[in-house]
Amino acid sequence: MATTILEPAHAAAYAKRSVLVEWLTTVDHKKVGILYGASAFVFFLIGGLEAEIIRLQLMKPDNHLVSPEFYNQLFTMHGTSMIFLAVMPISAMFFNFFVPLLIGARDVAFPRLNAMSLWVFILGGLFINFSFLLGAAPNGGWFGYAPLSSRQFSTGVNMDFWMLGLQILGIASLAAGVNFFTTILNMRAPGMTLMRMPMFAWSVLVTQVLVLLSFPVITVALILLTADRTFGSSFFSYTTAGGDPMLWQHLFWVFGHPEVYILILPAFGIVSEILPVFSRKPLFGYSAMVFSMAFIAFLGFGVWSHHMFATGMGPLADSFFSLATMLIAIPTGVKIFNWIGTIWGGSLQFKTPLYFALGFIAMFIIGGLSGVMHAVQPADLQQTDTYFVVAHFHYVLFGGSIFSLTAGAYYWWPKMFGKMLDEGLGKLHFWLMLIGFNLTFFPMHLSGLLGMPRRIYTYPAGLGLDGLNMASTIGALILAAGFLVFIYNVIRAWRSDAQAPADPWGGATLEWSIPSPPQEWNFAVEPVVAEKDVLWAMKRAAGVRTLPEPARVSGKGIHLPSPSWWPLLTASGILAFMVGILVKGPVTHGFPFGLVSVAGVLLTALSIFKWSYEPVDHPTTHTPH
Amino acid sequence: MIADTAIVHHAHDIPHASAGKYVQIASILFLLTAMEVLLYEVCFGHLREGMGSFSVALAPHFVSVLLILSAMKFWFVAMFYMHLKFDIKILSWLFGFSLMIAFVVICALFVLFTYNRTLWWWSGTW
Amino acid sequence: MTAAVLDHDSAHAHEEHHTSLPVNSRKLAIWTFIGSECMFFASLITTFVIYRDSHAKGPGPKDVFGVPLVTAGTAVLLFSSFFVVMALNGAQQGNRKKLLTWLTLTVLCGMFFVGMQVYEFTHFVHEGMGYTTNLFASSFFTLTGFHGTHVAIGTLWLGTLLKDAYKGRIPPTKAVNLEIAALYWHFVDVVWIIIFPVVYLMSLGR
Ligand code: HEM
Ligand SMILES: [Cu+2]
Numbered sequence: 001m002a003t004t005i006l007e008p009a010h011a012a013a014y015a016k017r018s019v020l021v022e023w024l025t026t027v028d029h030k031k032v033g034i035l036y037g038a039s040a041f042v043f044f045l046i047g048g049l050e051a052e053i054i055r056l057q058l059m060k061p062d063n064h065l066v067s068p069e070f071y072n073q074l075f076t077m078h079g080t081s082m083i084f085l086a087v088m089p090i091s092a093m094f095f096n097f098f099v100p101l102l103i104g105a106r107d108v109a110f111p112r113l114n115a116m117s118l119w120v121f122i123l124g125g126l127f128i129n130f131s132f133l134l135g136a137a138p139n140g141g142w143f144g145y146a147p148l149s150s151r152q153f154s155t156g157v158n159m160d161f162w163m164l165g166l167q168i169l170g171i172a173s174l175a176a177g178v179n180f181f182t183t184i185l186n187m188r189a190p191g192m193t194l195m196r197m198p199m200f201a202w203s204v205l206v207t208q209v210l211v212l213l214s215f216p217v218i219t220v221a222l223i224l225l226t227a228d229r230t231f232g233s234s235f236f237s238y239t240t241a242g243g244d245p246m247l248w249q250h251l252f253w254v255f256g257h258p259e260v261y262i263l264i265l266p267a268f269g270i271v272s273e274i275l276p277v278f279s280r281k282p283l284f285g286y287s288a289m290v291f292s293m294a295f296i297a298f299l300g301f302g303v304w305s306h307h308m309f310a311t312g313m314g315p316l317a318d319s320f321f322s323l324a325t326m327l328i329a330i331p332t333g334v335k336i337f338n339w340i341g342t343i344w345g346g347s348l349q350f351k352t353p354l355y356f357a358l359g360f361i362a363m364f365i366i367g368g369l370s371g372v373m374h375a376v377q378p379a380d381l382q383q384t385d386t387y388f389v390v391a392h393f394h395y396v397l398f399g400g401s402i403f404s405l406t407a408g409a410y411y412w413w414p415k416m417f418g419k420m421l422d423e424g425l426g427k428l429h430f431w432l433m434l435i436g437f438n439l440t441f442f443p444m445h446l447s448g449l450l451g452m453p454r455r456i457y458t459y460p461a462g463l464g465l466d467g468l469n470m471a472s473t474i475g476a477l478i479l480a481a482g483f484l485v486f487i488y489n490v491i492r493a494w495r496s497d498a499q500a501p502a503d504p505w506g507g508a509t510l511e512w513s514i515p516s517p518p519q520e521w522n523f524a525v526e527p528v529v530a531e532k533d534v535l536w537a538m539k540r541a542a543g544v545r546t547l548p549e550p551a552r553v554s555g556k557g558i559h560l561p562s563p564s565w566w567p568l569l570t571a572s573g574i575l576a577f578m579v580g581i582l583v584k585g586p587v588t589h590g591f592p593f594g595l596v597s598v599a600g601v602l603l604t605a606l607s608i609f610k611w612s613y614e615p616v617d618h619p620t621t622h623t624p625h
Numbered sequence: 626m627i628a629d630t631a632i633v634h635h636a637h638d639i640p641h642a643s644a645g646k647y648v649q650i651a652s653i654l655f656l657l658t659a660m661e662v663l664l665y666e667v668c669f670g671h672l673r674e675g676m677g678s679f680s681v682a683l684a685p686h687f688v689s690v691l692l693i694l695s696a697m698k699f700w701f702v703a704m705f706y707m708h709l710k711f712d713i714k715i716l717s718w719l720f721g722f723s724l725m726i727a728f729v730v731i732c733a734l735f736v737l738f739t740y741n742r743t744l745w746w747w748s749g750t751w
Numbered sequence: 752m753t754a755a756v757l758d759h760d761s762a763h764a765h766e767e768h769h770t771s772l773p774v775n776s777r778k779l780a781i782w783t784f785i786g787s788e789c790m791f792f793a794s795l796i797t798t799f800v801i802y803r804d805s806h807a808k809g810p811g812p813k814d815v816f817g818v819p820l821v822t823a824g825t826a827v828l829l830f831s832s833f834f835v836v837m838a839l840n841g842a843q844q845g846n847r848k849k850l851l852t853w854l855t856l857t858v859l860c861g862m863f864f865v866g867m868q869v870y871e872f873t874h875f876v877h878e879g880m881g882y883t884t885n886l887f888a889s890s891f892f893t894l895t896g897f898h899g900t901h902v903a904i905g906t907l908w909l910g911t912l913l914k915d916a917y918k919g920r921i922p923p924t925k926a927v928n929l930e931i932a933a934l935y936w937h938f939v940d941v942v943w944i945i946i947f948p949v950v951y952l953m954s955l956g957r
Contacts, residue, residue, distance in 0.1 A: 109776045174787060182780040185715070188771040212783060213726050216791035224798065224893065231882060233889035235798070241886050242805040250734055251794060301726050305737070317737060609911070644840055651833035658829060661948055662822050669956040670818065687956050691948045698829075698944045706836050707937045713774050716782050723786030727793035734797045 017563070025563035027111035028520060032118050033096030034416065039122050040089035046129065047081035048480065050074045055440075055476040058469050061461035068457045072139035073158070075455055077128070079142030080162065083263065084169050085125045087401045091266040092121070094408055095180055095204050097416055101511035101518065102198045104189025104527040109182040111561040112611060117176040119571035124168030127575060131161040138162030141455060143256065144225070146236030146248035151229045157582060160229060164578040167222045170215050171574060177211035180204055189510075191529035195290070198509045199283060202290050203269025206297045207262050213301070214258035221251035230584055246311065253304035261300045263397060264364075265293060267404030268335060271357045274411050275339055277505050278354035279346025282533055285338040292331035292338075299328050309377045310384050318377045325375035332368055336361065351505070352426030356407030359434050363399025367392055370445070385455075388448025394441045406433070406486075414500035418517040419493040425485055432482030439475030443468040502550050508533040515550050521558040566611035573607060576600030650705045657698050664690055781931040785938045792942050795894040796949060803954050805886035812887065812954035815875050824867040825947045828902075831860030832940045835909070835933045842916070842926040850921065854913045854929075857936070861906030868899045891950065898946060901939045908932050 017025070026032060054074050057065045066074065096114065100107055108114050131137040139158045140149045149159045184205045188197070197205075224235040225248070234243040276283045283289065305313060305321040313321075339361055348354065370392040374380045383389055406429075413421050447468040452459060459465050503512040510527055511518070513535055531537050539547060580597025666672040668684040683690075704710040709717045770776055803812065834857040841849030872892070880888045912929055915921050921929060 109780065177787065178780050178783045181783050182776050186770045186772050186774070186776045186779055190769065192771070212787040213723060213790050216787055216789075217730075217794045220791060220794035220798070223897075227882075227889060227893060233883050234886065235802075235889060241808065242802075243886060244738075244801070246738075247798065247801060250737065251798075254730055254734075254794075301730070302733075313737065612911070644837060647833060647836050647840070651830065654829050654833075655826065658822070658825055658947075661952065662818060665818065665952045665956055684956075688953060691952055691956075695944050695948045699941050702832060702937055702941050702944065706832050706940075707934055713772060715772060716774070716779070719782050719786050720789075723789040727789040730790070731793050731797050731800075735800060738801050 022563070024568055025115075025565050027107075027115045027561045027563055027567070029096050029100050029108050029111065029114060030416075030518060030520075030522075032114050033093045033098075035118055036089050036096055036121070037093030039125065040086055040093060043081050043085035043125050043129070044090065045483075047078050047086055048483065050078040050081070052476055052480055054078060055473040057458070059473040060470065061459055061463075061466055063458055069139065071457045072455075073132075073137035076138045076141055076162070077132070080128065080138065080166070081125075082397070083142065083259070084166065085128070087263050087397065087405070088173065089121055089125075090405050091207075091263075091401075092117075092176060094200070094266065094270065094405075094412070095176070098412065098511060099180060099183060099201055099204055100187070101415075101514070101522060102201050102509055103184060103187060103192055104510050104523060104529060105183065105187040106522050106526075106558070107187075107561060108179055109187055110179050112564050112567050113175055113179050115564070115567035116570050117172045117179065119568045120168060120172035120175070120574055123571050123575040124165055124172060127168060127578065128161055128165035131158065136161070138165075143252050144248075145252075146225070146228075146245035147238065149225060149229075149248075150234075150237040152237060160582050163222050163225050163229065164582055167219065167226070168574060168578055170219050170222070173211050174215050174219075177208045177215070181208040181212065184208075189523075189527045189529055192534075193529075195287065196529055196532045196534070199272035199286070199289055200266075200269035203265045203272070203293060206293050207265045210258040210262050210265070210297050210300065214255045214262070217251055218255035221248060221255065224248075224251075226581065230581055249308055249311065250304070253307045254301075256307065257304040258297075258300045260393075260396070261297060263401050265297070267360065267401045268293065270404045270408040270411075271339065271360050272342075273509065274353045274357045274407055275342045276533070277411075277507055278349045278351060278357070279343045280349070280506070281342060281346040282508075282536075283338070284341030284344070285334075286532065288334055289338050292334040295331040296328060299324060299331070303328065306375060306377075306380070309380045322375055322377045326372060329368065329372050329375075336365060336368075349505075351410075352421070352423055352430060353407045353411035353505075355427060355430040356403050356410065359430065360400060360403040360407060363395055363403055363437070367395025367397075367399055370395065383448060385453055386448035387444040387452045387454055390454050391441050391444035391448060394437075394444070398437060398441070403433070411505070412511075413493070414504050415511055415516050415518070417493070418500050418515075419496060420498065420500045420504060421489050421493050425489040425492070429482050429485045429489065432478055432485060436475050436478030436480075436482055440472045440479060441475070443471045443475075447472075503535075503546055506546065508536045510534060513538070513547065513550065515552050519552060519555065521555045521560060524553045524555055524558075562615070564611065564614060566607045566614065570604050570607040570611065573600045573602070573604030576603060646705065650701050653701055654698055657694050657701075661691060661694050664694070775927050777931050778927060778934070781934050785934065788938065788942075792894075792898070792945075795890075795897060796945065799890040799894045799950060802886040802890040803950075806888070807885065809884035809888065810875075810878055810880045811885075812951075815878050815880055816951055816955055818951070818955070820867065820871060821947060821951050824864055824871075825943060827860050827863050827867070828940050828943050831857045831864070832937050834860060835929075835936050839926060839929050839933050842921050842929050843923055845923045847916070847919065850916050850929075851913070854909065854916055858906060858909050858913055861902055861909065861936075865899060865903050865906065868895065868902075872896075894950065895946065898939070898942055901942070905932070905936045905939050909936065 023031060023035065026035075053066060054071070057063055057071060057074075096108070099105075128138070134157070136156050136158045138144075138161055140154060140162065144159060144162055147153055149163070184197070184201055188194075194202075224233075227233040228235050228237065228243075234241045236245050236248040237243045238245065272283055272289060303321055303325045305317060306325045309318060309321075343358075370388070374383060374389065374392060410421055410426055413419065447465050448454075450464055450468075452463075452465050459469075500516045502514060502516050504516075505512070510523075510529075513527070514523060527534070535547075539545065577597045577600030580594030580600055583596065584594045663672075664683070664687065667676050667680055668687045673680045703720065709720065772779065806812075834853045838850050838853035838857060841847070841851075841853060875888075882889060882892050909932055912921065912932055915928070
C-alpha cells in the first residue's frame, strides 16, 4: 500500500525522456485522455469546417460555391468525422480521464492496451483525412450504401479510404471496449459497489457493451466490402452471382443503431453527474436511471431496420421494428423525467456546466420526439432521406451529445488542467450555441417536410426553401462563433496563472477529493467507499461544505506502469497493413498482398510479442532508494 | 520481481474439474461428433440406401437433430473446458448475453432474407 | 489480436492490487473479448447462410465438400481442447512434464488443423472454386478463412507459451497466462462446433 512517501518509482526513467517521447510512450490514462481530447477536437474543427462549407453552398438556390463532387466528399467526411473522429473520441477522452478517478482506481486495467487504442484512433483519423490531400476523400455518405460503394460505381480510392479507415477506427474502439469494461468491473475501489458507482461510470459500462457487440458487425461488413472492392467478390452488388445490397444495409444498421446509443449514452452519463452537483441534490431515481440505460442498450439491438423502412421489408417486419422503436421512448422518457426530478426543488447554481446540461435536456427532448415520429413507418416514408431526418439526428447528436460533452468540458476542465474557464465567456458560448443551433437545425424540419432531400448539392429557387436554408446558414455561422469563444476561453485559461482549487463546484464524486490536476498516481491513498455520492458523504461526516485542499505528495512506493513504445508501434503496423490494401486497389495479378501489408502484419506481430514480454514496471522500480 | 509475482493467480481462483472429468468430456464430445456424421450419412450419405424407410423418416428432422447435437457439444466445452460451471457467474452472464444477442440477430436476419416475402404473403390481405 | 495483447498487460501487475470481482482482470478481459467475437462470427455465419445457395456458376457445396476430411479436422480441434485443459491442469499442479507434453500436443493439433485447411482450400481451387467464382465460394472462404486465422493466431500464442513453459516460466502462480490462451482456444473450437454442422453438413444434406 502506498502510504509511505518516496520519489515516484520510475521518476528516474521519466527524467531522461524528452517531452515528446514522454507523450508518445505514455500509458497514463490521464495523458492518454488528454491526447484523445486534443486530437478529437482538431478533427471536430475539421468536421465543423466541412459543415460550414456545406452550409455556404446551400445558402442560396442554384449556388456553385463548390463542385458537386467535392460537395459529396464534404458531407461524407463531415458525417464520418463527427461520429467516429469527434463525438466518440471526445467521449473517450472523458472515459480515459475520469473513469479511473470516479471509481477510485490508479489506472485502467490495461494501460498499454489503452495507449494502443489512442494511437490506432489517431492514425486512423489521419488516414481518412489524408484522402483530402489526394483530392479523393470518401464520397458515398457516412453509411456507404451498396452498390454506391462498390467498385463499379466508385472507381477511385475515395471509398477505399472510408472503408479501411473505419476498419482501423473499429480496432481502437474494440480494444478500448475490452479495456473499460474490465476496468469498471474489476478496478473499483474497496466499497465501490456497482450500485454506488457514479452514473457516468455506469454509462461507460453500458456503452462498452454496445461497442463490444456492435462493432464486430461493421468489422465484418467492411471486410466483405473490402473483399468486393479489392479482391473481386460481389457480396453487395447485383450481378449474375446474386449479391445483395440489402445485406450491407442490414449489417450496417445492426451496427449503426447501437452506434447512435454509443454516441448518446456517455452524454447521458455526463449530464447525470452535472445536474446533481449544480442542484445540490442527489440524482433522482438512481436505480431507475441504471435500469433504463441498460434497457435502452438492450432494445437498441432490436430496432436497426427502422433505418430501412423505405426498402420494402414487408408489413410484418415494418410493424415489428416500428413497435420496438417506439418502446425505446419509454426508458428514454424515464431518464428525462429523472433529470427533471433531480433539478426539481434543488438550489440551482447557475454555472456554465448547468447551462449546457439544461440545454441538453431541452434539445434532446425535441430530437427524441422527432425520433418517435420516424418510428411510425408510414410517416417515415415521407420523412426518410429528407432534411427532416437531418434535423432529427442533429437534435440528438448536436443538441444531445455535443451539448453534453461541452457541459462536461466546462465541468471537468479545472480537474483536467488545473485552470478555471471563464464563466462569462462560457455563458456567451452557451447562448451563441443554443441560438445558433436552433436557428440552423429547426428550419430543417420544415425544409424536410417541404420535400428537400438530404445530400442534395443545390436546389432551384421558388420552392419555398430559400428562406429556410438562409436561416440555417446564418445559424451555422453563429454556431461557429460560439466555438471560437470557447477556443478563446481555453487560451485565456491556459495563459492565466490562477490555479483551480481541487473542488470548485462542491462535487460529489472522488475526482474532486484530489488535487487539480491530479498527480500521476491519482490517489495517494486508495479511497474507501461506504455510500453513493461518496464525497458528499465525507463532507457531511466532517461537517463542512468543502474539504481542506488536498496536499500534493510525492508518491513513494506507488508502482505505476512504465512507458512503452510498443502500443504506438503496434498501431503503426495496423496502419501499414491498411495502407497496403489501399494501394493494392482493384485486383491485380501477381503478388497477392501488397508488401506494405505484409510488413505491417510483421510489425504488429513483433510489437505485440515484445510488449508481452516487456516488464510491466520499469526496472528502476526495484532499485532500492 | 514484484512485477512477476503479482501476475497472478489470486487466491480467488476456483478449483476446476479433475483430469478424469476432462477425459470423460472428451469422450462425450467425440461421441456426439460421431453421431453428427452418422446422422448425415444416414439421412443423405452412404448409409442412406441401406437404411430405407428409417432414412426417409429421419431426414426431415436432420437440421433440428444436428443443431441439438452441436448445441450439446457447445455446452460441454463451455461448461467444463472453459470451466464456466466452476467460475464466477458473471462470466456465464457475459458469454450467455453475447450468445443470445448473436443468436437473435442471426435468426432475425435469416427471417428477413428468407421468409420475408412468404411470411405475410399467405395471409392474402397484405 | 486484442487477445494476445492482454497477455502480461495488466495494471494489477505492479502490486497486490485487489480486484473488485473475484476474477483475474486478464481473464475477465478475454471473456469480454470472446463475447465480442460471438458477434463477429455471427455476422460471418449469417452471410454464409444467406449466400450458400448462390452458386449458379461454378461448383456448389455438393460438388466440393467431403465429409471425411472435415470430420478429421473437427476431431483434431476437439482433441486439442482436451489437450489444452490437461496442459493447464499440469501447469496448475506445477507438473512441468505434464504441461509440456499436453501443450506440445495442442500446438501440433493447431498446426494440423491449419494444414488441413490449407490443403482443403487448394483442393477446392483445383476443383474450380476460386474466391470469386460465386457467392457461395466467397462467403465460405471468408468464414472459414477467418476461423482459420483465429486458429493460426491461437497456435502462435500457444507456441510462445510452450516456449515459456519450456524455460520454466509458467509456474503455478502464472498458470493464468495459459488459462486465458486456453479460453481463447476453446472459443475457436466452439465456433468450429457450429461451423462444422451449419456450413458442411447442412449444406450437403439438402
Ligand atoms: C427516442 C429515441 C429515438 C428514436 C425513436 C429514433 C428513431 C430514428 C429513426 C426511425 C430514424 C430513421 C429515420 C430515417 O432515416 O428515415 C433515425 C435516424 C437517425 N437517428 Fe434516431 N432515434 C432516436 C434517438 C436517437 C439518438 C439518441 C441518436 C444519436 C445520438 C440518434 C441518431 C440518429 C441518426 C444519426 C440517424 C440518421 C441516420 C442516417 O440516416 O444517417 N437517434 N432515428
Ligand atoms: Cu436507429
